[in-house]
Amino acid sequence: MREILLFYGIFAMYYVVTINTIYFGIILFSFRRILGIMKETFYSKYEALSGSKHVPPISILVPAFNEELTIKENVRSLLALHYPEFEVIVVNDGSGDKTLDTLIEEFQLKYHPPNMIKDTIATAEVKGVYYNPDYPTLYLVDKENGGKADSLNAGINLSNYSLISSIDADSLLEEDALIRIARKYMENPEENVAIGGNVRIANGCRIQNGMVKQVNLPKKLLPMFQTVEYLKAFLGGRIGWSDVNGLIIVSGAFGVFKKEYVVKVGGYRGGYPGEDMNIIIKLHRYMLDHKLPYKIDFCPDAVCWTQAPDTFKILGSQRKRWGRGNLKNMIEEGRFMFMRPKYKIMGMLTIPYNIIFETLSPYFRITGFLAILGYSFMDMTGWKLMGIFMLINVLYGTLLGLGSLLLEEMAFQRYPRVRDYFKMILYTVLMFFGYRQLGILWRFLGHIDFMRKNNSWGTMVRTSWNEDEDKEKAA
Amino acid sequence: MYINVQIAYYMIGVLLILMTIFIMATLSLKWNKKRVEKRRVQCLVRHKDYLDYVQMHLGEEDRLRTPGGSLTTFERRVLQSELVQWINRLDGVYRHRLLRLCGDLGLVEHNLKRLGSHRPLVRLDAAYHLGALRAPEATSSLLSLLYKKRVDSSSFIYARAAAQTATQLSEMGDLLRFLIENGKQDVHLTADITRESELDLTQLFITFLHEKNPKYVKLGLIGLQNSVKADLPDRIQELTKSDDRDIRMNAAKLLISSVDLSEEDVQFYLAFPDWEVRRLFAEWIGRSGLIQYIPLLSTRMEDVNWMVARASAASLVRMGDEGFEALCQLAVGNGSEHGRALAREFIEEDLKQSAAASSHVEDIMSHNHKEFLYKKYFENHQTLTNVM
Numbered sequence: 001m002r003e004i005l006l007f008y009g010i011f012a013m014y015y016v017v018t019i020n021t022i023y024f025g026i027i028l029f030s031f032r033r034i035l036g037i038m039k040e041t042f043y044s045k046y047e048a049l050s051g052s053k054h055v056p057p058i059s060i061l062v063p064a065f066n067e068e069l070t071i072k073e074n075v076r077s078l079l080a081l082h083y084p085e086f087e088v089i090v091v092n093d094g095s096g097d098k099t100l101d102t103l104i105e106e107f108q109l110k111y112h113p114p115n116m117i118k119d120t121i122a123t124a125e126v127k128g129v130y131y132n133p134d135y136p137t138l139y140l141v142d143k144e145n146g147g148k149a150d151s152l153n154a155g156i157n158l159s160n161y162s163l164i165s166s167i168d169a170d171s172l173l174e175e176d177a178l179i180r181i182a183r184k185y186m187e188n189p190e191e192n193v194a195i196g197g198n199v200r201i202a203n204g205c206r207i208q209n210g211m212v213k214q215v216n217l218p219k220k221l222l223p224m225f226q227t228v229e230y231l232k233a234f235l236g237g238r239i240g241w242s243d244v245n246g247l248i249i250v251s252g253a254f255g256v257f258k259k260e261y262v263v264k265v266g267g268y269r270g271g272y273p274g275e276d277m278n279i280i281i282k283l284h285r286y287m288l289d290h291k292l293p294y295k296i297d298f299c300p301d302a303v304c305w306t307q308a309p310d311t312f313k314i315l316g317s318q319r320k321r322w323g324r325g326n327l328k329n330m331i332e333e334g335r336f337m338f339m340r341p342k343y344k345i346m347g348m349l350t351i352p353y354n355i356i357f358e359t360l361s362p363y364f365r366i367t368g369f370l371a372i373l374g375y376s377f378m379d380m381t382g383w384k385l386m387g388i389f390m391l392i393n394v395l396y397g398t399l400l401g402l403g404s405l406l407l408e409e410m411a412f413q414r415y416p417r418v419r420d421y422f423k424m425i426l427y428t429v430l431m432f433f434g435y436r437q438l439g440i441l442w443r444f445l446g447h448i449d450f451m452r453k454n455n456s457w458g459t460m461v462r463t464s465w466n467e468d469e470d471k472e473k474a475a
Numbered sequence: 476m477y478i479n480v481q482i483a484y485y486m487i488g489v490l491l492i493l494m495t496i497f498i499m500a501t502l503s504l505k506w507n508k509k510r511v512e513k514r515r516v517q518c519l520v521r522h523k524d525y526l527d528y529v530q531m532h533l534g535e536e537d538r539l540r541t542p543g544g545s546l547t548t549f550e551r552r553v554l555q556s557e558l559v560q561w562i563n564r565l566d567g568v569y570r571h572r573l574l575r576l577c578g579d580l581g582l583v584e585h586n587l588k589r590l591g592s593h594r595p596l597v598r599l600d601a602a603y604h605l606g607a608l609r610a611p612e613a614t615s616s617l618l619s620l621l622y623k624k625r626v627d628s629s630s631f632i633y634a635r636a637a638a639q640t641a642t643q644l645s646e647m648g649d650l651l652r653f654l655i656e657n658g659k660q661d662v663h664l665t666a667d668i669t670r671e672s673e674l675d676l677t678q679l680f681i682t683f684l685h686e687k688n689p690k691y692v693k694l695g696l697i698g699l700q701n702s703v704k705a706d707l708p709d710r711i712q713e714l715t716k717s718d719d720r721d722i723r724m725n726a727a728k729l730l731i732s733s734v735d736l737s738e739e740d741v742q743f744y745l746a747f748p749d750w751e752v753r754r755l756f757a758e759w760i761g762r763s764g765l766i767q768y769i770p771l772l773s774t775r776m777e778d779v780n781w782m783v784a785r786a787s788a789a790s791l792v793r794m795g796d797e798g799f800e801a802l803c804q805l806a807v808g809n810g811s812e813h814g815r816a817l818a819r820e821f822i823e824e825d826l827k828q829s830a831a832a833s834s835h836v837e838d839i840m841s842h843n844h845k846e847f848l849y850k851k852y853f854e855n856h857q858t859l860t861n862v863m
Contacts, residue, residue: 036628039596043603043632052670054663054697110820115813116781133789133824160750160782186661187628388483395490402497409504418505425498 005375006382012368013389019357020396027403029240037239038411041301046179055182056163056189057085058256061155063148064169065093068102070307074169075103077210079138083178087137089155090169094124094145103140108132117141121153121267129158148252149268149275156259156267164262166276168253171306172202172210180302181256191295193283194257196242196250198234198298200414201227202305212305215414217423222315223308225435228401228428230308235300235412236404242298246345248354250296252276254304261286269332274325281333284346301412316442323362323446330359362444369437394432401428518553526557529576533569539576546580555582559607574609583610590616599629606636606671614640618650626658631668638671647672648679655690662690662721666697677702684710689719696725700732707732720749727752731759738767745771750780757783761790761798769794769801776805777814784814788821799825799845803852822849 049055060078064071071090078088092100103109109130117126124146131139143154152166163185167173177197185192203223206214218224241247250257252275262268265282268275280296287294309315334355340347372386405424408414415421519526525542532539546554555577562573577583582604589601590613598620605613617637621630634654641647647669654665669676676698683695692714699707707729714726727744730736736744744756745768757775760768775787791798799822806818826849829842 035596039599039632040628043599044628045635048670049667052667054667056661056663112820113813113816133785160780183664184628186664187631188659189661190659385480388480388487392483392486392490395487395494399490399494399497402494402501406497406501406504409501413508416505416508418502421501421505 002375002378005371005378009368009372009375009386010389012364012371013386013393015357015364015368016393017389017396019361020393020400022353022357023237023400024396024403026240027236027400027407029243030236030407031403033239033243034407034410037300040184041411044180044183046176046183049179049183051084053084055084055179055186057087057161058083058163058165058178058182059155059159059161059259060086060088060165060167060178061152061159062088062090062167062169063093063151063155064090064095064099065145065148065151066095066097066099067169068095068097068099070170071099072102072106073207073210074172075107075138075210077172078167079135080175080210081173081178082175083182085161086178087139087160089139089141089158091141091143091151091155093143093147093151100140100142104130107135107138107140109135109138109140114141117154117157120157120263123150123154123157126154126157147270148273149270149278152275153267153270156262159259162259163256164259165254165256166252167304168306171199171253171304172207172212173197173254174303174305175211177254177302177304178256181299184297184299184302185256188295191293192258192297193261193287193294194250194255194280195297195299195302196238196247197254197256197302197304198300199230199251199253199304199306200234201230201308203227203308203310205305207305217415217420218308218310220310222310222312224423224427225431226308226315228404228424228431231408231424232401232404232428234298235407236400238298239300239407241350242296244345244349245295246350247296247298248280248346248350249277250280250298251304253306254302257283272325272328273321274329277325277329278333281329281337281346281351285333285337285343288343288346312438316438316445319439319442320446320449323443324450326354326359326443327447327450330355334359362440362447365440366444394429397432397436398425398429401425401431514549515553518550519557522550522554526554529558529573533572539572539579541576541579548585551580551582551585554580555604558582559604562607562609577608578610583608583612586610587613587616590620595629599632602633602636606639609673610640611642614642614646618646618653621650622653626654626660630654630658631660631664634668635671638668639673641672641674644674644676644679647674647676651679651683651694655688655694662693662697665694666701669694669698670701675702681708684708684714689722692717693719693721693725696722696729700725700729715744723747724749724752728755731755738771741765741768742771745775750778750783753778753780753783754786757786757790761786761793764794766794766797769797772798773801773805776817777811784817788817792821792825796841796844796848800848803848807852 062074062078067074075088075090090103092103109132112129112131114126114129116129124144126141126143128142129139130142139158141154141158143151146154156164163182165178165181181195181197184195201218201223202212203220204216204218205212206216218227238247255276257279261283262279265279265286269278269282283294283296309318330351334351337343337347337351338355339352343351375382376386402425405421405428409421415424522542529539542554558573558577562570562577565573586601586605586608587610589597590605592598592601602613602617602620605617614637617633617640621633621637624630634650637650638647641650651665651669654660654668658665680695680698680702683691683698686692686695696711696714711726711729715723715730717723717726727747727749730740730744741756741760745753747753747756753775757772760772769791772787772791776784776791778784778787788802791802802818802822802825806815806822808815826842826845829838829845
């Protein structure tokens with residue numbers, strides 16, 4: 001028994017080392033790409049483009065469910081974007097709060113029957129469209145509750161332009177985010193079917209009129225962990241994955257898509273979370289099935305700021321949702337592409353990596369941990385060996401975090417202060433002592449929810465963007 | 476299972492070394508940036524008087540003098556960065572004088588040398604600045620650099636720089652042909668690059684209209700929209716019937732600027748298959764106040780595309796009493812419920828606006844007339860009371 005536990009414990013350790021090694025390889029791809037990104041970031045003429053009529057018009061889709069606290073600022077920030085031609089389509093997904101009333105009052109919107117909505121993709125019943133000619137680029141769609149994917153599909157049905165951008169209602173775009181992503185799209189419009197933006201954590205930042213005016217690190221523990229986590233995922237991971245055209249997700253918080261292909265793959269899949277990953281896998285599959293040249297890219301200098309959950313309850317709900325969505329996507333789409341050479345990088349690397357090292361990771365990690373624990377109780381002499389392996393995993397994980405921080409410094413420098421850098425290193429290390437384990441447990445619980453067919457959204461509480469100001473005023 | 480503790484120790488060592496390298500690299504970047512910024516500020520303070528002098532004497536005819544003494548490379552870079560910002564903001568004679576000053580400061584020479592660097596970032600930086608400095612002597616080198624590489628993101632930076640420095644139409648022609656033949660970019664991106672050129676590219680664009688490759692035709696059409704309007708060739712009318720959506724749309728857009736459109740033409744474009752063109756023409760009629768097309772606009776209020784219908788209604792509103800009356804007729808007419816509702820919405824909105832803006836006698840008279848028309852068509856209508 002002791003040998004079996006040792007064997008399994010060591011196997012689990014190798015498993016984690018392998019994940020880290022693959023991730024390190026991906027980071028190396030990110031480093032390969034970063035020089036090009038630096039050139040684009042520093043020398044591309046965004047100011048000229050933002051005043052030019054030559055950029056493609058974009059329909060911005062904003063699904064909103066119970067967003068009364070943040071929606072006003074978000075819509076204002078979208079309307080203030082530096083972009084020549086765009087429309088903002090907010091889709092109220094049967095909110096139980098005052099999301100609809102808040103927007104109607106704020107923008108003096110008037111009701112119109114929904115006869116201008118096309119029925120390209122089936123959605124829950126649309127009750128009406130609100131509009132005010134004084135805000136000619138703003139539309140508010142009011143519909144029965146059907147979920148985020150359903151709302152995006154309703155937005156597509158109303159949209160007038162051939163490019164659509166999905167943006168979360170709790171996110172703020174930087175002024176030039178759209179123009180940066182549009183420039184990337186324009187470099188290869190035939191092949192670029194989707195481009196993701198870079199999502200950063202806004203907690204702690206000073207926000208004014210729906211814009212991030214001063215970048216600060218979060219003050220609270222959980223958002224701070226998520227800041228370093230996002231940096232690693234977006235800069236260390238997505239730059240590299242996009243370099244080999246193996247990106248499996250364009251964050252729902254901010255991405256731009258070619259509408260034509262989103263419609264061709266049937267629109268967003270409803271009923272389950274993870275629609276952002278689902279649409280990307282479907283796009284890969286469609287393009288590869290039809291042997292069409294394509295690229296799903298990532299534009300790290302197009303930045304979207306989002307609110308990170310700051311309580312265990314909300315974060316737990318989010319991570320369980322992600323776990324559920326990931327499992328569903330792998331069962332529904334991933335298994336058809338797994339290890340099939342026809343699907344190139346997606347079939348031979350991205351999907352296998354995702355299934356083996358993301359979807360199944362909670363099982364290997366939790367059982368591996370239990371095996372190590374069991375073995376250690378039976379034979380205290382094994383502690384040293386286990387300790388070495390654990391140390392390797394912590395150091396390896398920290399190295400990946402440090403690599404992402406170096407990428408950040410090379411191309412973006414959003415956190416210039418040295419003490420911020422050390423704070424981020426500290427949290428990169430601290431992550432391995434509780435936070436990561438909790439994340440794995442939440443993902444596992446998400447799988448249990450999936451098996452039990454529990455498909456609720458869970459806890460989701462928004463706080464006002466002006467929370468600090470509100471508090472000051474109250475004081 | 477294979478376990479070798481010695482290898483594990485080696486691995487820990489390697490990881491620690493890599494971590495140290497990453498930390499040191501990040502910190503040196505941070506410190507270097509801070510140091511450079513500090514030096515930059517000091518340099519600007521040192522040259523404040525000189526920069527003030529340049530600003531104050533920009534409008535004078537005398538040649539601007541260079542700062543006394545020799546400049547270090549760093550000082551030259553700082554001054555370049557300041558002057559390039561001004562060049563980008565100014566035009567005409569001010570820009571010309573600044574460009575001459577940059578030449579006198581040796582910035583063009585300095586960047587031409589850097590253009591031959593083996594480091595891609597240095598080459599790109601030099602190309603960017605040579606473009607900003609409108610250095611014609613750099614055009615051929617910039618084009619050579621562009622031709623040498625596969626078209627990627629940085630190619631567009633070289634292309635912009637080459638467009639900024641080009642002084643011959645043939646150079647622009649070569650540049651555009653290279654981009655079209657070798658790149659996968661949107662034709663609008665190429666068109667945006669042509670805006671950097673100070674040359675009149677009209678003839679080049681007209682030549683492109685006769686090419687077989689549709690990319691040239693599109694560029695020609697888009698480019699002509701930006702150009703000083705010459706007599707538009709008949710070819711554009713033909714292109715409005717192209718199978719390529721982009722070509723016919725851009726041809727139609729170009730025609731809007733043409734003054735000799737007949738009523739049949741306007742009717743044709745208001746019923747165009749592409750909604751963007753219909754909207755464009757509907758907006759154009761309103762903007763130009765062409766009241767003879769009110770009946771045509773009224774029919775567009777029933778357009779299947781909401782934006783076209785709204786643009787037509789908005790244009791009717793812009794056409795004063797005649798447009799307002801057309802809206803009233805539509806609102807009580809036999810059209811679709813959608814068209815009638817839209818007309819009512821714009822009528823009510825217009826009445827509200829004109830009531831609010833009744834500060835001049837003409838405004839009051841106009842509002843009264845609209846009110847009269849409204850009463851004529853909607854006698855004792857409850858909404859009127861609400862609107863008023």
